[in-house]
Amino acid sequence: MDHHCPWINNCVGFWNRKYFLLLLVYVLTITYFVTLSLLWDWLQSIQWALDVYVYSTQKEQVDLLKQNMMIQVAFMLNGTIMVLMTMFLKFHLNLALSNKTRIENLDKKGEDYQSLYDIGAKANWEQIFGLNRLLWPFPIFSGSGKPIGDGIYWPTNKGDESARS
DSSP states (O other): OOETTTTTTTEEEETTTHHHHHHHHHHOOOHHHHHHHHHHHHHHHHHHHHHHHHHHHHHGGGGHHHHHHHHHHHHHHHHHHHHHHHHHHHHHHHHHHHOHHEEEEEEEETOOOOOOTTHHHHHHHHHHOSOGGTTTTOOSSSSSGSSSSSEEOOOOOOSSSTEEE
16 A cells, blocks of 8 residues: 545555555646636736726726636636646656655655665556556556556565565
């Protein structure tokens, strides 16, 4: 087990770590897309607010105010989620590429250390995502898209192929 995730209400471990990382990538992709989609409307709402403040009376602008407030709130909320998800994905990608778990990281209190199970970034990645590169971006669990190993015995960087987890 890597860790229990309250957001998906499930434990993340050997058999579903790929899906957890893909979920983070998908969410981050959507937040970047929404940010780019809202950017022009957000800039327009700021321009509108400046124009209203300087040139207009507030009575005639109530409907536009509501619409522009919603754009402002949506943009700021999405931007906050985007920044947090970027940092969260970066953290979990670093763990995956060095073959560490969240629990190990908490146990070491964030200290820099070499995991016994770190067999190189490429092999660590393939251990999670499988050998077929075409299946990496998709939540497919079949043949060459499965994680490498059985989740009990792990290859180590000492050359011992039968280390127990």
